[in-house]
Amino acid sequence: MSELVYSVPVELASSRLGQPVILRAADPGNLLSLPAGYRIEDILYIRLYGIGAPPLPDIFSNSGIAIDYVLTNAADQSATLYNLSRLLSGCDLRVSIPMQPGFSRAVKLAAALSFTVKLEYSGSFPGMSAELAETLDIYLHQSTVSQPIDFFHSLLLHFIHQDAVTLWQIQEEDPALYRQINGQGQEVMAGLSTRRPLPASPASFVTDLQKELSATDSECRDCPFMDCCGGYWKWPNRELSCAEYQLPEVFHILRSAALELSRDQEAFSRDAAGRSGAEP
Amino acid sequence: MSLTRDPISLILLPTLECNAACEYCFEDKSRARLSHEQLAVIIDKICTYMVEQGIVTLAINWQGGEVMVLPPSWFEEAGSLIQEIARSHNREVEHYIQSNLIGYSREWLPVLTEMFNSSIGSSLDFPNLYRKLPGGGPEQYKAIMERRIRQVQEDSLDLGIIALPNEETFAMGAARFYDYYVKHLHLKSFQINTPFAGGTDTPAKSAYPLDNERLTAFLLELIDIWMAEGYAQGVRISPFEQLLNYFLDREQHLLCIWGENCANEFFCVDPLGNLSQCDCWAASYPAFHFGNLLEPGGLGALLTNTPARNRFLERPAALMAVEDCLDCAYLALCHGGCPVRAYTMNHDIRTKDPYCPTYKALFSRMEQVAAHLAAQGGCLPVSAP
Numbered sequence: 001m002s003e004l005v006y007s008v009p010v011e012l013a014s015s016r017l018g019q020p021v022i023l024r025a026a027d028p029g030n031l032l033s034l035p036a037g038y039r040i041e042d043i044l045y046i047r048l049y050g051i052g053a054p055p056l057p058d059i060f061s062n063s064g065i066a067i068d069y070v071l072t073n074a075a076d077q078s079a080t081l082y083n084l085s086r087l088l089s090g091c092d093l094r095v096s097i098p099m100q101p102g103f104s105r106a107v108k109l110a111a112a113l114s115f116t117v118k119l120e121y122s123g124s125f126p127g128m129s130a131e132l133a134e135t136l137d138i139y140l141h142q143s144t145v146s147q148p149i150d151f152f153h154s155l156l157l158h159f160i161h162q163d164a165v166t167l168w169q170i171q172e173e174d175p176a177l178y179r180q181i182n183g184q185g186q187e188v189m190a191g192l193s194t195r196r197p198l199p200a201s202p203a204s205f206v207t208d209l210q211k212e213l214s215a216t217d218s219e220c221r222d223c224p225f226m227d228c229c230g231g232y233w234k235w236p237n238r239e240l241s242c243a244e245y246q247l248p249e250v251f252h253i254l255r256s257a258a259l260e261l262s263r264d265q266e267a268f269s270r271d272a273a274g275r276s277g278a279e280p
Numbered sequence: 281m282s283l284t285r286d287p288i289s290l291i292l293l294p295t296l297e298c299n300a301a302c303e304y305c306f307e308d309k310s311r312a313r314l315s316h317e318q319l320a321v322i323i324d325k326i327c328t329y330m331v332e333q334g335i336v337t338l339a340i341n342w343q344g345g346e347v348m349v350l351p352p353s354w355f356e357e358a359g360s361l362i363q364e365i366a367r368s369h370n371r372e373v374e375h376y377i378q379s380n381l382i383g384y385s386r387e388w389l390p391v392l393t394e395m396f397n398s399s400i401g402s403s404l405d406f407p408n409l410y411r412k413l414p415g416g417g418p419e420q421y422k423a424i425m426e427r428r429i430r431q432v433q434e435d436s437l438d439l440g441i442i443a444l445p446n447e448e449t450f451a452m453g454a455a456r457f458y459d460y461y462v463k464h465l466h467l468k469s470f471q472i473n474t475p476f477a478g479g480t481d482t483p484a485k486s487a488y489p490l491d492n493e494r495l496t497a498f499l500l501e502l503i504d505i506w507m508a509e510g511y512a513q514g515v516r517i518s519p520f521e522q523l524l525n526y527f528l529d530r531e532q533h534l535l536c537i538w539g540e541n542c543a544n545e546f547f548c549v550d551p552l553g554n555l556s557q558c559d560c561w562a563a564s565y566p567a568f569h570f571g572n573l574l575e576p577g578g579l580g581a582l583l584t585n586t587p588a589r590n591r592f593l594e595r596p597a598a599l600m601a602v603e604d605c606l607d608c609a610y611l612a613l614c615h616g617g618c619p620v621r622a623y624t625m626n627h628d629i630r631t632k633d634p635y636c637p638t639y640k641a642l643f644s645r646m647e648q649v650a651a652h653l654a655a656q657g658g659c660l661p662v663s664a665p
Contacts, residue, residue, distance in 0.1 A: 082541065082596045105606055112612035113540060143527060143647055144612035 005044060005172075007180040007190055010034060015181065020044055022068075022172075040065060047096075066092040068118070075102030081109050096120050098192060104131035107149060108138060117149040121171070122192035123237065129246040136250055140257055152254060158228055159258030166230035168206045173232075175202035196236060206230045219243065225251040283583055287337035287374065288330060289546035291559050294319070294358070296345040296551055299382050300421070303410040304444070304485055306478025306620075307563035309345060312551040316357055322549055322573050323362050327369035329579040337372045341546075343559050348383035352391045359395040377401065381428040382413070389435055399438040404429070406460045407448050410484045429465055441470040447487060450494045454501035462515055471518035472499070474537075474635045476621045479564035489625055492637040499638065500645055507649060520646060526613065527650030537618035537633065543592035547583070549573055555582050557592055560620040591629055595619055598630040605632060610643040 007022040008015065014035045024047045025031055031046065045066035069084060074097050081095065094116040097106045103119070110117045119135070139149040148154075154170040157163075168174035173191040175198060180190040189196040199205045213220035213231040219242050220226055220234065233247055234240050242248055294314040296307065314322075326338060340362070342355075359375065366373045377392070378401040392400060405411060408422040432439050441461065449457055461467045474495070477485035506517050518535065525532035536542050536558070548558045553574030556562045562569075570589045571582040583589060599605050599616040608614070616622070617633020625634040633639070 080597060083593075108606055108611065109600065112615070114612070142609055144610060146529075146612075 004176075005178050006187075007047065007178070009181065009183055012181055012183075012185055013038060015185065018042065022047055024049070045092075045094075064092065066094065068094045068096055070096045070120075071098065071106060074098055074100050074106040081106070081113055081115070084113070084115070094118055098122060099125075099128060099132070101125055101127060101131075104134045104138075107135045111138060111142070111145045111147065111149060114146050116147045118171075119149070119151060120192050121233070124233075124240055124245055129244075132250060133246065136253060140253070152250075155228065155251065155254045156258055156261075159255045160262060164227075166206055166228055167232040168230045171232070174230075175199060175205050209235060213238075223248060225255075283544060283547065284333055284335065285545060286335045287339040288326070288333075288335050289339045289341065290326065291341045291343055291546060291548040291562075292322075293343055293345060293548065293550045293559060293562060294347060294354075295350055296563050297349045298344060298346040298380075299349055299413070300346060300380050301412050301414040301416075303412065303482050304475060304488075306476065306560055306624075307345070308479050309563070313350070314551040314553075316354075316361055318551075318553060318574055319358055320361055320365060322553060323365045324369075325573055325579050327365055327371050329583075330371050331369055332580060335371075337374065338366065339374045339376065342375065342377045344379075345551075346380050346383070347377060348379050348381070348388070352388050355391045355395060359391065378403075380411075380425075381432065382424060384428050384432065386431075386435065389437075392437060397438075398436065399440075400432065401440045401442065402429075402432075403442040403444070404465075405444050405446065405449070406457050407446075407452065409446050409448060426465065429467075433466065439467065441465070441467055443470055443472050444475045445472060445490065445495065445498060446475070447490070447494070450498050454498055454505055457498075458502060458505045458510070462510060468514060469516040469518070471535075472502075474621065474638070476560075476618075476624045478560055478620060478624050489621065489634040492635060495635070496638045496641040499642060503642075503645055503649065519642070523613075523643065523646035524650050524653070527647045528654060534613065537621070538614050538639070540615050541593065541596050542619070543589065543595075555579075557589075557619070565623075592619060595629055599632055602630060603632045608640065610640060613643055614639055 003020060005020050005022060006016050007024055010023050010025045010030045010033060013021065013023060017035065017038065020042055022044050023031070023034075026049045028046075028048060040063050043065055045068050047068045047070060049070045049072055071081075084093070084095070095106075095110045096118045097103050097110065098120045099122070107117055107119070135149065136152055139145060139152045151167060151170045154165070155167070158165050158170075166174065169177060171191060172178045173189065175189055178190040179198065179202070180188050182188050187198050189198060199208075201208060209231045210220075210226060213234055214226060215221070217234065217238070220231060223229065223242070225248060229251065233242055233245075296310045296312045298305075298307075298309050330336070330338060347355075362373055375395050375397075376399070377396045381400075381402045392398060402425075403411070404422070404425045408418045408425075410418065411421045411425075412418055413421055413424070429439065429441070443457075443461065445457075461470045475488050475490065477488040502517070503520055506515065506520060509515075510517070519538075522532045522534050526534065536545065539545065543557060546558065547570070548556045548562045550556070550562045553572045554562065554566070555570040555573055556565070556568055557570075568588050568591075570586040571577070573579065573582070596615050603616060605611055605614070605616050614633075614636075617636060617639060619629050621633045621635060622631045623629050625631070
C-alpha cells in the first residue's frame, strides 16, 4: 500500500472525503453522523474504543467492514471481551491491546475467543519483557491459537518471506504511510503516541531514524534486526535499552521459528516429490 | 444480548412425562404436555425473532421427559404445523429427536423418516445401574433397550447412544466398555457424557460428580483402545472425535459443555412455555427460567432483558476473575465448562465445571493424538503416544 491512510475521528471524517481512512469512534452510534455521500469502500476499518458500546449500526455490521476494537485498559477490560463477539457479530474483528501491565492476560483471552490481536506499544514498563515472552510463547506454541497476534505474526512472515517491511509499517505507524488526525484536527503520528507531532520529514522518518540510531546508539548499530525493527522501540525514548527488555530476543525467537518452518516445508516438499517421483 | 447464530438451536420439551424411572434423572417430572395450539404460538414467536435477527434456520432438538409418550401422530401434526409457520416466515427448520426408545415401534418409522431424517438419539449406560422402568430393575431395562436398539438398527435408522459412566464402569474397564457398545450392540457411534447431580437428590446422585482421577484414567484408556481398534474402522466416539477434529483443524462441533458460552448457542422451551438455558435447567430449577413464551411478549425480550439469562451471559467473564481458567492452555476449548455441572456441585453458577481436571487431561491427550496423526500424514491407527 503506498497511498497515505489517515485515521480520523468520525466527527472530522468530512475532512477526508474520498480518501482511504480508518474511522475512529468512542460510540458506534456516532458512525451514523457520517456525512451524506461518504463511501463505505473508503473506510479501511473502524476503530472503536471502550467495551460496552452499543451494537454497531446495521449499515456497518452488514457491510462486511472490519472492526478494530481498542482496549483502553488491558488489565480491567479483558474479561468483557466475552461481550464483544455478540456486540459485533458478523464483523471481521481485531482486538488492539495496549502493552500495559497485564496485557498478556488480555491477549490470552482474546486469542481464546479467536480474535485477531494487535499489540500496541506506547512505552516500556517493569515486567514488560516477561509478558512479551509469555505472549510470544502462546502465539508460537499454543495449539488453540487460531488467529494472528501482531506484531509477532507479521514479523514471522517477514522472516519467512524476507520481504522489506519494518515494525513501523506492521504497526501502522510509519508516517510515510499512516497518520492520525486528532480531535483538534491536527495531523500527528499514528498509534498510541498520538500526542507526538508529525516529524519534519514524515516520508523519510523511519529511514532517518535508522540512520541516526545506527550512528549514535551502539545497540542499534550492532543489531542484526535493525532493518526490520527500524528503531521502533527507541522512539521517542532514545534511552530505552532493548537488551534490558529482551526485545532482540523476540526477534531471534521469531526468526528461529521462521527458519524451522521453512526447513519443515522444504522437507515436506522433498518427501512429497520423492513419493510422487517428481522433482521437488 | 440476543442469540444471533445461524442456525438457532431450540431444545423443545413437548412433555415432561416419562415412561421410565431412572434414579439419576436430573428432571423433576410432571404430566405437562404441550398442545399444538401452544406449539404454534411458540414457533411463531421464534420465527418472528429469526426474521428480526436475519437467522434463516431453526434446529429443533426434541427431548422430554420422554418424547415417545406422545404418539407419532402428535409429531406428524406438529411437523406439519411447524413447517407451515416456518414457510410463512420464509424460514427453514431441522428436527432432531432424543428418546429412551422404550416406546419405539415401527409405527414411528414414517415420522422418524420424514421429520427426523431417519435419525434418533438415545441413552444406555454400561453397566446399567440406574436406568429402570417404574417398578423394574436395571437388568430388565438393559434387556428391553438392547431389543429396541436391534429393532432400530433393523429398521435402518441412524442411532446415536449417550453413555454415562459410573464407578462400576471404571471397575469393569475401558475394554469391556468399548466391546459392549461396538461389538455387542454393533454401534458405529456413541457419546460419553459426564453425570451431574441435577434435580431432586437421590442415592444414585450422591456419587456425582465422579472422581476425576478414575474418570480420567478410564477415558484415556478408552481413547487408546479406540485409536487402536476403532478409529480407522469408522467407529466414532464423542467427544474424542470432535476433539481430534479440533486439533487437526477440521470442521467440528464441540459438545455443548465446551465453548465460549452455551447461552449464545441455544435455549430451551418446556411444555408450559417456560424459557430456560437447556433441559438440564428447565424442569428442576424454575428460578433460572428466563420467562414464558406463552405469555404476551416476544422471544427477543426474554433473551435480552431477563436477570436469569444475564447470569449465564456473564458467567465466562466472572470465571476469569475468580477461577484459574485464564491460566489454562485450553481456555479456547472450554471457557470454564458447563454451568449446570458447576451449579449442582457448588450452588454457584460462577464457578468452573468440577470435571475440569478430566477435561484438561482429555484435551492434552487428544492434542497429542492429533499431532501424531498429522505427523503420520493421515488417519492411520496409532498406538498411544
